[in-house]
Amino acid sequence: MLKPFAQGHRSLWDVIGERREQEQRLAPPPRPVAHYDTARIGLADAWLWLPNLTPAEAKAGKALGKVDADFEHDPRLVSPAGHRRNVRRIRAGTDRAEVRPLPRALQLLQAMLRQWHDFATELDWDQVQVVLFAPTDIAPDPWLDAVLEVWPFDYLPGHGFIAPEQTFSTWLPWALQNDLEAPNLLCIGLDSWATIARAGGLTGERMAGEAIAVLALQRIDLANVDSNPRWHIYPAVAHTHEPRASQSRKSTGGLEQVAAALCERCGLTVAEVKAVVTDGHHDDNRLEHLYQFLSNCLPDCDLQQHVIGHALLAGEYGHGIIEMSGLALALQAANSLEGAVLVLDRHASTQTQGWLLGPSQVAVADQQTSEHS
Structure with missing residues (x-):
């Protein structure tokens, strides 16, 4: 009859098994399936x-x-x-x-x-x-x-x-x-x-x-x-209106409507916006409408310090790429100012389009609240 191994003797397989058990105990819990x-x-x-x-x-x-x-x-x-x-x-x-x-x-x-x-x-x-x-x-x-x-x-x-x-x-x-x-x-x-x-x-x-x-x-x-990034965006919001040139200089040219819709969707107030990225054009009352919008809704946003215009930085190029460069500018501004940034596209005479770059934790919190209600 074969003699049993002496008390305390461990084989290589015992050592490997012990190490695997230890790794399993120390391993982080499995990551939930992405949703x-x-x-x-x-x-x-x-x-x-x-x-x-x-x-x-x-x-x-x-x-x-x-x-x-x-x-x-x-x-x-x-x-x-x-x-x-x-x-x-x-x-x-x-x-x-x-x-x-x-x-x-x-x-x-x-x-x-x-x-x-x-x-x-x-x-x-x-x-x-x-x-x-x-x-x-x-x-x-x-x-x-x-x-x-x-x-x-x-x-x-x-x-x-x-x-x-x-x-x-x-x-x-x-x-x-x-x-x-x-x-x-x-x-x-x-x-x-x-x-x-x-x-x-x-x-x-x-x-x-x-x-x-x-x-x-x-x-x-x-x-x-x-694991989510700090900032998020929704699809663009667009507002159709009469031609900018025929609107009053005291009008906001659709900016208030777009900003309000975006902020409601993101769970923020318009007053929480820290900066604005826009076209930088002055024709057809664009500058006057922007002044009025800042005065009405964003009094803490200074036109010289908190508004970024594409025209001076880059000139004219395809509007689809302008949408992307506007969001890239917004991200850098959001990181610098620690807050939400409004991105506006006003190249069309009768339409104002915009995005809001906001904190993602607000979006997740809102989603979880709606799921539990």
Whole structure:
């Protein structure tokens, strides 16, 4: 008969088993299955480059109160009457700036890829889907093909690439309802109107401009609230009204209606808004309406210190990309001022559209309250 092992003798399997039991005791509890909010989404981070705002300045929140309005001339870009157009350009390397849409877009993309290393290395690429919004005068599919030819292997997204037909504001509600898609959506929008096709058609004092805007969106997980980003957005709210030029100068041009609807949706009061991102245009009573809105609703928001206008920072470019750069500006302002930021789109004469970047904990608390009631 075989003798039993001596008292206290342990085999290698005993040691492994004990270690596994210890690891199981010390392991954190299993993460609940994700339950995504389909009404709103988190804005975890953003990367922005405008002609008068470098990525470092944007990250530091330097757009607040910034009045630098540098521009340049390009003899290749002229009006129908033969006058040179003023343009605002991103300083994207030493090569001469292209004036055709696709070559210039690729110059901007490659400049972004050279500059955004610190931002990109912070992303969990396995959990990301890259959403590419096409520049003006370039169709989505050709833009996707062009991007894939130069995209770096180190930043391959685990959920692939898509190129929507819609602009950001019309795409976002669809993306929220597709809650089985990637948990993180990296939206990349870049555009230039410093092109032969676009610069010559601008009227008045408006200048052709450029922008690179990257939004790191993260779905709000109601089952794992501690992992949610600090700030969130809802889909845009739009208000239709009579033409701005025919409204009274004492009117607010639809701004109060949009702000009230957004704040009600986010569980905030209008008075809690700390800053405003807007177009920066003065025509058709836009400046007067903005003054009136600040006076009526945001008396603590100073026009010089708490209002950011695109026109001085970047000039004119596609409205879909302006939506994205506006939200990127809002994130930097929200981080600097520790509060909600209103983003307004007033390019249309008869419509005012807006977003509110607010604290995500308010949204989660409201959702949980409604579920228990």
